[in-house]
Amino acid sequence: MKILVAVDGTKYSREAVLWAVKIAKKEKDAKIIALYVERQLSREDYLLSDDEIDLKIEKKANDIFVKSFEDIDIEGVEVERIVERGSPASKILDVSDREDVDLIVVGNRSRSGISNFFLGSVSDKVFTYSVRPVLVVKTREKEPEIETVAIT
Template sequence: MYKKILVAIDSSKINQQVFDAAVDLGKQNNATLMLLHVLTDEEMGLTEIATQHISALEYHAAMVEQVEAYLKEKELFRQKYLSLLESWAKEAVDAGVPTEYTLNYGGPGRTICDFAKSWDADLIIMGRRGLSGFSEFIMGSISNYVVHHSPCSVLIVQEK
């Protein structure tokens, strides 16, 4: 039934459950998995570059320093998640499920849906952070966005 399963991996503790569900479904359906992590500045804990105006020269030097620090930090996070994705891809392949992985930047909900469409996914598997009420209203729900905008079916794994 499902031949191409997109597995949205984030930085939450439910990831192992999401991955396990994806591998099980991949085996049952002889499907290919695509592991996707969407890297965001908020996830990395990086703040926007300061806009404090001192003098033009001091401001320029401070901006250069902040941009360099930002890029270095971003690269460290990129490598961390690439290693994680590579490790899980190997584990899935060892379990007999063809698996690829990719790391993208942007807004998670939209990026997941856009990638699912361009990759022609039959199913998206993802976890749910468990926000509700006011927290979900303020912070938004990525899983809710994906359910409403996805070009294919979506399986939400709820934390046990």
């Protein structure tokens, strides 16, 4: 089983990682693909060379991967990290197709104001346009307990 989990350094994506790991541990030969998408460059980034931008994004992504999986027991679970640039929802869908994943796990992060009205959230877009099963995870006070998983 291949599980794609989107990470962005928020508590919502950390909760998604917790669920992805719990599900992966219940499945034989499960693999987690942790995806970080750099949404946009800052003004200062345009003064950097392409190599400097790549290094900056790689460092930021590495920090987010470490933070996302910190203190989570991933023993016995293969984890692959992928970094992309662009629209998070589009990249999540692209990578899920390219990697032929069985499940997409994303955090439910509520955005407020006019941008959410016109743009929608990443989790909404992934849920709406994915042809694969999508688990949208809300944050909880305690760690989730999963007894059995069946995905067909």
